[in-house]
Amino acid sequence: MSQEQIDKAIAKDYAAGFTTDIESDTLPPGLTEDTIRFISAKKNEPEWLLEWRLEAFRVWLEMEVPEWAHVHYPEINFQEISYYSQPKSMEDRPQSLDEIDPELLATYEKLGIPLHEQEVLAGVAVDVVFDSVSVATTFREKLAEAGVLFCSISEAVHAYPDLVRKYLGSVVPRKDNFYAALNSAVFSDGSFVYIPKGVRCPMELSTYFRINEANTGQFERTLIVADEGSHVSYLEGCTAPMRDENQLHAAVVELVAMDDAEIKYSTVQNWYPGDAEGKGGIYNFVTKRGLAHTNAKISWTQVETGSAVTWKYPSCILRGDNSVGEFYSVALTNNMQQADTGTKMIHLGKNTRSTIISKGISAGKSSNAYRGLVRVGPAAKGARNYTQCDSLLIGDKCAAHTFPYIESKNPTGIVEHEATTSKVSDDQLYLCQQRGLDPEKAVSMIVNGFCKEVFKELPMEFAVEAGKLLEVSLEGSVG
């Protein structure tokens, strides 16, 4: 028997040895209808949702992996991924920060993250009854007073089935794209927000989230519905690098802004980008979209510094007359990172307006692409778009690309596109150094200046953190 045959035999035995234990907390790799039934059963979901997932799965099977983005990575074997795992038990987790990678801790330190938050972020088995629970409870009470519903999507399926059933998949249909279909079939958990008519959400939905976000899993699903005349600002993510063993992330976020409502959605994404050679790192394939009714406004602000590969286009469908869409983005890539990100502004209603400000920063050997679509429909009389798309290069081994698509079917629409590409010049660095700044500090200051228009759109506390985050992410980019 040759070595090859032996290997084969062993592998075969191993594969056959697997059994699916319905009582277990983690599924072996693989994706079939049974996987979906298992997930749905684990969550005790109603029949309609199981059917909804299964339908998504069937659609997904027929779809092909999208290849149009300007990113390159090895083919993903979707049968090698495990689609359900319970959060690690306390005993299995690191017992204290002493067991955590010192490099990760050094980064937390630089970002000025308080010790107890470091523990949560690093997945340390901390007593869950730490001070944030009381904070969270206070939040919940305050939100309940205002009538705001805010809970996990799994909870919402049981507590508010009508709302979930009405809006889930209403903005991002299951068959929208390959990863949206996959997410619809297997989504793990995520957030649900409902703001009732005329209510202004009394707080940024962020602080609570930052502490409780760990372990939401790789297929996150978020649904935010702002009823007529309401207002909400939602912040997702965290400046701290997030530890995660799942390499593939495919989230779906849906926003519904009813007449006169306003949703502001801010993201700080800092998933593990892989090492300097590009090993490891998260694949972040996200579908985010908002639907704006009459006079409504949806504003996306994102700061993207993490992940090995990012593929993400937060979009606005401006269906109602006079609705407004905004997209403010800073995407930074360093080392071997690749990002293909941008937005879609779909003008359907009359006098709809959209603004796109995109700042791409490439350092190291990374590749950073802006891809944006502005579409003015035949009925969108008087639609206006302004796009400003700036790229900044650091060093001479990185790349920046811009792919703007403009489709106008109404002669009264006005679409403006401005784009610039610049380099952090040696003369700028020299001026800064001559005044006493070290090169890394200088680059971070120049880059922060470049991003200023976007940072000012972030909630205050995060604007400062985002600046620091860029500084840490750029480390080693000046040689």
Add this chain to the structure above:
Amino acid sequence: MLSIKDLHAEVDGKTILKGLSLEINAGEVHAIMGPNGSGKSTLGHVLSGRPGYEITGGSVEFMGKDIFEMETEERAHLGLFLAFQYPVEIPGVSNMEFLKAAVDAVRESRDEEAFDTVSFMRKAREACTAVDLDQAFLKRGVNEGFSGGEKKRNELMQMMLLEPKLCILDETDSGLDIDALQVVANGVNTMRAEDRAFLLVTHYQRLLDYIKPDFVHVLADGRIVKSGDKTLALELEEKGYGWLEDEVA
């Protein structure tokens, strides 16, 4: 304070400085004059450590230290300041932010505490007034959209706030009208101190009507060919550089 001995330097493979020697003591004001291409600006950049300027011979000691062992920012920490002839723009970074970062970095290098924001802002506003710039300039991007004269005054403001030991002014007077020239001169004159020295690189005698130098040197073909007092500058103005070059040759 500054001791330059037999300095040789090249830029892009071209030898510019060919054995320049110069001694500057604390409290002195030196002016360097010379025709185009004589190496005046090169000297300033070599001293401050601009990338691409290669030292091929000689030595420079500043505050008792070999400056060629130091990075550009370390020389700045030691008190070396260069007012640029053509200051670059840094869009989006406000002047105030830039000034605070620079002053903080220099103070940190000396183990001094950073100024709190309020008292720093007060200092910055005073400096702004001293160089006759509107306070609005503190909020604008560094040199962003500034006129030539505004850029020069902005350089001077940075110099005032950083309180360096050695101030090198690289043709700060060029392109300035008479009023702006006076502002610059007043700034320099108020900064003159026993523990501070100035090296003025200039084309024209005119600046020296306002800032009285202790020494005037003539740079030609990468070397100091003649040194003297203020009268040398007047002589140059009258006769041009030709007679000196003949004399040297």
